[in-house]
Amino acid sequence: MHIMEGFLPVTHAIGWSIASAPFIALGLRSINKKISEHPEQRMLLGVAAAFTFVLSALKMPSVTGSSSHPTGTGLGAILFGPTALAPIGGVVLLFQALLLAHGGITTLGANIFSMAIVGPFAAVAIFRSATAVRLPFGMSVFLAASLADLMTYLTTAAQLALAFPDATGGFPASFAKFVGIFAITQIPLAICEGFLTLVVMNALVRFNARELQEMQVTPRSGVRA
Amino acid sequence: MLTEQSAYTNRWRWVSPTAKGIFTCSGLVAACAATSPRASLLVITLLMATAIFGAGIPITHYLRVGAPAMLFLGASCLSLLVTLNFGSGGSPLTLQSNPDELSRIVHICGRSCACLAALLLLTLTTPLSDIISLLRRCRVPDTLLDLMTLCYRTLFVLSAAIHETLTAQSARLGHSTVTQSLRSLGGLVANLTIQVWQRSQALHIAALARNNDGALRFLEYPFARSARHITLASGAGITLILLAVLIP
Amino acid sequence: MSDAIIRLENVSYRYPDGTAALTDCSLTINRNKRTAVLGANGAGKTTMFLHLNGILQPSSGRLFRDDIPFEYSRTGLRKLRSKVGMVFQNPDSQLFSASVQEDVSFGPMNLGLDTTTIRRRVAEALGAVAMAGLADKPVHNLSYGQKKRVCIAGVLAMEPEVIILDEPMAGLDAAMQEELTAVLERLHAGGITIVIATHDLDFAYGWADQALVMQSGGLLAHGTPEDILLRPEVGNALGTIPQIAEIIHSLSLLGIDLRGNGYLPRTRNELVAAIAAVTTREDTP
Ligand SMILES: Nc1ncnc2c1ncn2[C@@H]1O[C@H](COP(=O)(O)OP(=O)(O)OP(=O)(O)O)[C@@H](O)[C@H]1O
Ligand SMILES: [Mg+2]
Numbered sequence: 001m002h003i004m005e006g007f008l009p010v011t012h013a014i015g016w017s018i019a020s021a022p023f024i025a026l027g028l029r030s031i032n033k034k035i036s037e038h039p040e041q042r043m044l045l046g047v048a049a050a051f052t053f054v055l056s057a058l059k060m061p062s063v064t065g066s067s068s069h070p071t072g073t074g075l076g077a078i079l080f081g082p083t084a085l086a087p088i089g090g091v092v093l094l095f096q097a098l099l100l101a102h103g104g105i106t107t108l109g110a111n112i113f114s115m116a117i118v119g120p121f122a123a124v125a126i127f128r129s130a131t132a133v134r135l136p137f138g139m140s141v142f143l144a145a146s147l148a149d150l151m152t153y154l155t156t157a158a159q160l161a162l163a164f165p166d167a168t169g170g171f172p173a174s175f176a177k178f179v180g181i182f183a184i185t186q187i188p189l190a191i192c193e194g195f196l197t198l199v200v201m202n203a204l205v206r207f208n209a210r211e212l213q214e215m216q217v218t219p220r221s222g223v224r225a
Numbered sequence: 226m227l228t229e230q231s232a233y234t235n236r237w238r239w240v241s242p243t244a245k246g247i248f249t250c251s252g253l254v255a256a257c258a259a260t261s262p263r264a265s266l267l268v269i270t271l272l273m274a275t276a277i278f279g280a281g282i283p284i285t286h287y288l289r290v291g292a293p294a295m296l297f298l299g300a301s302c303l304s305l306l307v308t309l310n311f312g313s314g315g316s317p318l319t320l321q322s323n324p325d326e327l328s329r330i331v332h333i334c335g336r337s338c339a340c341l342a343a344l345l346l347l348t349l350t351t352p353l354s355d356i357i358s359l360l361r362r363c364r365v366p367d368t369l370l371d372l373m374t375l376c377y378r379t380l381f382v383l384s385a386a387i388h389e390t391l392t393a394q395s396a397r398l399g400h401s402t403v404t405q406s407l408r409s410l411g412g413l414v415a416n417l418t419i420q421v422w423q424r425s426q427a428l429h430i431a432a433l434a435r436n437n438d439g440a441l442r443f444l445e446y447p448f449a450r451s452a453r454h455i456t457l458a459s460g461a462g463i464t465l466i467l468l469a470v471l472i473p
Numbered sequence: 474m475s476d477a478i479i480r481l482e483n484v485s486y487r488y489p490d491g492t493a494a495l496t497d498c499s500l501t502i503n504r505n506k507r508t509a510v511l512g513a514n515g516a517g518k519t520t521m522f523l524h525l526n527g528i529l530q531p532s533s534g535r536l537f538r539d540d541i542p543f544e545y546s547r548t549g550l551r552k553l554r555s556k557v558g559m560v561f562q563n564p565d566s567q568l569f570s571a572s573v574q575e576d577v578s579f580g581p582m583n584l585g586l587d588t589t590t591i592r593r594r595v596a597e598a599l600g601a602v603a604m605a606g607l608a609d610k611p612v613h614n615l616s617y618g619q620k621k622r623v624c625i626a627g628v629l630a631m632e633p634e635v636i637i638l639d640e641p642m643a644g645l646d647a648a649m650q651e652e653l654t655a656v657l658e659r660l661h662a663g664g665i666t667i668v669i670a671t672h673d674l675d676f677a678y679g680w681a682d683q684a685l686v687m688q689s690g691g692l693l694a695h696g697t698p699e700d701i702l703l704r705p706e707v708g709n710a711l712g713t714i715p716q717i718a719e720i721i722h723s724l725s726l727l728g729i730d731l732r733g734n735g736y737l738p739r740t741r742n743e744l745v746a747a748i749a750a751v752t753t754r755e756d757t758p
Contacts, residue, residue, distance in 0.1 A: 427561070437583045
C-alpha cells in the first residue's frame, strides 16, 4: 500500500528514509557479495526487479469485485531472499513513482520500509517458521504471502497514524481508524495474493524443479567469466 | 506508460537532466516549505505552468498522467477526514469538523499536490535513462544503478511477453471465471518467473561476449549549454523556494 | 599470416546436464571470408559459436586464433573477446540499456577506451548499420529488425576482426533481410571476417564463400557452397538443397545449360540474368 507523494510531514519523510537506509545498504552489501561469487546474479536481480514491477501492474481477479494488483512481495522474498529485496523493492518503488506517479520521491523511504523491508522479512520469517513446524508447502506459501501483505498494510497504517495521530485518541485511535479503513481493500488483496503466490509456486515446483534449485543460487557451471 | 511518451518527445528533451533535477528538487523543497494554502497553490501553479508552457507538455496529457494520483490523494485525504469514535454511541465513524484539523488537511493536500507537480515536471520531461545517468553523477552505488538500468530495459521485454500470454490465454477462454482467471494468472506468473532466470542467463552471456566483467558502464553524452541551463534552473528554483516561504 | 583466423581441433563439449553438444569437432574459419554454418536444429551451431569467443571452454580438444591456442585467463579472454564479436539471436537478451547510444557504447567502455574514441566508434557503428537517425529513440520503441541492427552496432563498435552472427535473418521480413545483407556486405568489404549460422539455405548458397555443415555435434562437410550443398549426405542432413541449385538442375535435364560462362548462378538475380542470357543466345543464333 503506497503513501502518496508529499503526504507525510517532512520530519516523518526524512525519518523513514533514514530508517530504510541501513536496510538498503545491507541489501546492497549482500548483493555485491553474491555478485562477486556469481557474476550472473547482477543480471538476475535486475531482471527480478523488472519482474516485480511488471507483476505489480497485473490485474488480479478479486473476490469482492474491486480490482487489485499483486505486490509480489511474498513471491520475491521467498525466491530472492529478504535482504536482497530491500534494494530491488526500492528500485521498483522508485520506478513506480517515476513512471506511474504512484507513490513518490518524498515518501519513498516510508514506502520502502513497509513494502520492501517489513513485508519481505515477514514473508520469509513466516515461511521459515511454517516449514519448521511442518505445515504443508502450499499452506506455508499461502500464509507467507498473505500475512506479508497484511504486515505491510499494518505498517502503512502505523506510519500514517504516527504522522496523523487522532486529536483526542492519539496514535491508537488513529491506527485503529486506518487499519479499519484499509481492511476493506487490503484483506481481500492479501487473500488473493496468497492464492496467486500459491498457484505460482505450485506451477514452479511441478514444472521447473531445476530452476527452483537454481534459485538457491547454484550457478550454471560451464560459463566462463 | 504515459510518462514515457512525453519524456522522449517534449521540448526539454535535450535540456540537461541536472538542470531539470535541480529544479524538481527545488520544487519539492518549496512544496514542503509552503506554509499557507495560498503559497501551495502558487507553487502548484508555477510548477504546472513550467511543465505545460515551458516543456510543452499537452495539458490533457498532463492531466491524464496526474489523474490516478489525484484520485489516490482524494481517497487518502478522505481517510484523514473521518475520525473513529469509541463507545460514545451513534455512528462509529464521524466526519472531522474541527476547523484546525480541517485546515491541517487542506495543508497536507496542498503539499501533496505541489510535490506531485514537482515529480511530474521531472518524469514528463526526462527519460528514465537520463535520470539514471543523473543519479550516477550523484554517486549512487553502481549496483543500484545496474539494477535500475536492467530493470528499465527488461520491464518492456517482460510486459510484451505478458501481453502475448494474456492474449493467448483469453483466446482459449482462460479468463472466463474467477478460478480460471486465477489459475491462468498463476500459470502466467510462473512462466514469467522462469523467464527471469533464462533471460538473465542470456543477458549475462551477452555481457561476457562484450567483454564486461563488472558494473555496467555506458558512455555519457554531454548536453548542450548545460551550464547555462543549470544556472537558470538554480535561479528559478531558489526563487520558487523564496516565494513559497515568503508568501503568507 | 595463415588463412585460418580461428581453428577448432577435435573439440568436444558436454553441457552440465550431460548433453554432448559437440563431439570431436574440427573446423577452420578463414580470414576475410564469408562463412555460413549450416545444420539442423540441435546440430551444435550455437554451442560451437559460444566456443569461438571463449564463453564456453571445450571439455576436450583445442581452439586456435591465428594459430595460437586460446588462452582462458582473464587477460586472454579480454583480448579474444575484443577480436571476436558475437551477435546473439534474440535482441532482447543482449541489449542492456534502453538508450541506443548508451548500449552501443557498452562494449567500447568495457575495453577501457577513452571518451573521444568511444564517441567516434559509436557514431561510426551506428552509421554502418544505418541507425544513426534513430540513435535517440529508446530501444523499446524500435522494431525487431532495428533492435537487431543495434546489436550488430554494439559489436561493431568494439572493432573486432571476426563477427559471428547466430541466425541474424530469423524474424526479419524480406526488405529487412536485404538491408542486413547489405550491411554485412559493407562490413565484409571493410575487411571483417563474417561467420553466420543460418537455416536459410538459399541465403547461404548465394552469400557465403565457404560453408560448414554440422551434424550431431561434428563437422559433416566444408567447402564452397556449390561444391558441398548438392552432395546427397549434406542434402540429407539439411533436409533440402538450395532452390536455385534445384532449378538449375531441372533446367539442365531439359538440356538448358546455364554454365555457359563457366559460372553457375547462385542468387535469384544471377539466375534471372543467366536465363535471360540463354534466351537471347537462342534468339540470335
Ligand atoms: N544450456 C544447455 N544445456 C543443456 N543442453 C543444451 C544447452 N544448450 C544447448 N543444448 C543442447 O546441445 C545441443 C546443441 O544445441 P545448439 O543450441 O548448439 O544447436 P543449434 O545447432 O544452435 O540448434 P538451432 O538451430 O536450433 O539453434 C542440443 O542437443 C541442445 O539440446
Ligand atoms: Mg542455435
